[in-house]
Amino acid sequence: MPTQPAFTLEVRDDLVAVLHIDVPGESMNTLKMSFADDVTRALNQLEQRRDLKGLVLMSDKPGSFVAGADISMIDQFETAADTESVARQGQAMFDRIEQLQIPVVAAIDGVCLGGGLELAMSCHYRISSDSAKTIFGLPEVQLGLLPGSSGTQRLPRLIGLQAALPIILTGKQLRPAQAKKLGIVDDVVPASILLDAAVKLALSSKPRVKKVRLSLLNKLLERTPFGRSFIFNTARKQAQAKAKGNYPAIDKIIDSIAYGAANGFQAGLEYEARAFAELAMTPESKQLRNIFFATTDMKKETGAGDVKPAKVERVGILGGGLMGGGIAFVTAAKAGIPARIKDIREQGIAHALKYTYDLLNKKVKRRHMRRAELEKTMLRLSGSLDYSGFERADVVIEAVFEDLALKQQMVADIENVCGKHTIFATNTSSLPITDIAAKAARPENVIGLHYFSPVDKMPLAEIITHAGTSPQTIATTVALAKRQGKTPIVVKDGAGFYVNRILAPYMNEAARLVLGGEPIEVVDKAMVKFGFPVGPMKLMDEVGIDVAAKVAPILANAFGDRFRAPEAFAKLLDDERKGKKNGKGFYLYSAKAAGKKVDDSVYKLLGVELNGQLAGAEIAQRTVLLMLNEAAYCLADGIIRCPRDGDIGAIFGIGFPPFRGGPFRYMDAIGISEVVARLQAYAKVHGERYTPAPLLLEYAAENKTFY
Secondary structure, three states, X not given: OOOOOOEXXXXXXXXXXXXXXXXXXXXXXXXXXXXXXXXXXXXXXXXXXXOOOEEEEEEOOOOEEEOOEOHXXXXXXXXXXXXXXXXXXXXXXXXXXXXXXXXXXXXXXXXXXXHXXXXXXXXXXXEEEOOOOOEEEOHHHHHOOOOOOOHHHHHHHHHOHHHHHHHHHHOOOEOHHHHHHHOOOOEEEOHHHHHHHHHHXXXXXXXXXXXXXXXXXXXXXXXXXXXXXXXXXXXXXXHXXXXXXXXXXXXXXXXXXXXXXXXXXXXXXXXXXXXHHHHHOOHHHHHXXXXXXXXXXXXXXXOOOOOOOOOOOOEEEEOOOHHHHHHHHHHHHHOOXXXXXXXXXXXXXXXXXXXXXXXXXXXXXXOOOOHHHHHHHHOOEEEEOOOOOHHHOOEEEEOOOOOHHHHHHHHHHHHHHOOOOOEEEEOOOOOOHHHHOOOOOOHHHEEEEXXXXXXXXXXXXXXXXXXXXXXXXHHHHHHHHHHOOOEEEEEEOOOOOOHHHHHHHHHHHHHHHHHOOOOHXXXXXXXXXXXXXXXXHHHHHHHOHHHHHHHHHHHHHHHHHHHOOOHHHHHHHHOOOOEHHHOEOOEEOOOOOXXXXXXXXXXXXXXOOOOOOOOHHHHHHHHHHHHHHHHHHHHHOOOEOOHHHHHHHHHHHHOOOHHXXXXXHHHHHHOHHHHHHHHHHHHHHHOHHHOXXXXXXXXXXXXXXXX
């Protein structure tokens, strides 16, 4: 039986052809090598016709124009030459579209990313729907790649170098209004008239390659060698200030755009194809693609095998503080589920409502959202000083302070007020879920749902199960977290769960290095250079020194000396140093300093004599090895289900360097035997906390890897 083609051509009575895009069996359109014959066939037909008045490209899948190219095909190629060949094929295909002698209009509704935007830019005109699902971008940099099918050449030609560089270098996504303002699309219309508008434009236009209109100043910058050199040097400096040289794609992107600007479009395409192929072979891109595949696979999982989640139509939230407000936002704004907030004070409810309003209002001001959508979202939120309205909640999420008796009382209250099916999800970061569920009448409905602060930004959620949690509860909670925009990992109950457990030894060791005389900023800079978004001492200020102090003894009681925090740090709390929250920590938080300068008085408080003897690489190894070791303990203890979940948890929960693939892929890259050897060498010098986990010894002896 013949396979339905992904690209089909229709010729209308008005002699405008419509090239329909509909990848069979997929929810989103992606470009695959196997579609080349479909496109070639359609282009051959178009080139043979002399009576056509225009061509419209559009997707038959609502919410998806083209989401990009199928990244998995890169793994099929063994050499850079093979990869370069595919990039050139894509460039040639898009060039044929541009060279058509009739007006070509892309009618874009839904996701238009990567190869999808490159396809759209090869058209002479672009019209976008005003749908909230319509987004534009070139996200290849996030996979350690560059746009390899003409993106580095077409976008600068369309909107100018200065506008194109930050979009390609960051993978930033644009809404229709932003895309129109920049000149990426020619018009924005309601989805209901998108095809009509595209046909009308095709009938009234001439084929042309749109080029950017620049002001006199920008012409001097972008069209002179000196001006271009200034633009590219500035872009490189700004990008590497964050990347610290860890992402090869950044330099390759700038080099490709610069080469095309200096030598012309066709020469730029050749350079781009070579650079794309070279990047595809780098270990950084390989690891970033692994993360992409892992998260894609996780989207298909329920967390409980074949068990399907129950429907969640209403959510209750206990506590209107910072966490409660964040949870209310992701529930109402991202999941689109009505949420009712209970707090003991009206100010708490008001705070939670304002939290969501402020976030949405920023989007309205930036024209990312209409005022009507803000108002509609706010109507999903309500508040109460008692449990009225909670009787219909399918899930209740608790986000109050860490007090076991209080949380147990809340479980009892919810069991009395709500239905027998209602799930009680606790956002505790330190108390065992087993203890919270200990007095429950329906312990199978009790689960941990650990968000990370700030909730609206941090992508991870830990779903923590105790021995009695039912598969239905797990599946439903995982599904809810996904609807809230989270990447959830299911972990077993235990002190610190997974993320905080692997973070603690790393933070403790950084603290020991500071107490040993290493300057705070040197320790932090070493870890940022390694690839973390912030250093451990700055992170302690961000999280709260008081919060870290509460978690530390829980972990030490559970796991012994390898979690023992330095005693000298008790002096910080005695001095009321809680970190950023009260403007007093390792860093200064005055208006002028804003957390950028170390508070030197902390050294005297801790009795530290600065000597700064260690190199950055040594600091990184000392701290990270303990995190890797603890990740192995967690896998052996069944806290995480597999290395993949451990890698995703570390990357999305604490910012483990994505280009290193996560703790387990990083250990595989180093070699398990080498990890063990380094740990053993440090154990001889610095003590038993560096003793390799038994699982690592086993893997080293048997020459095994995690993947």
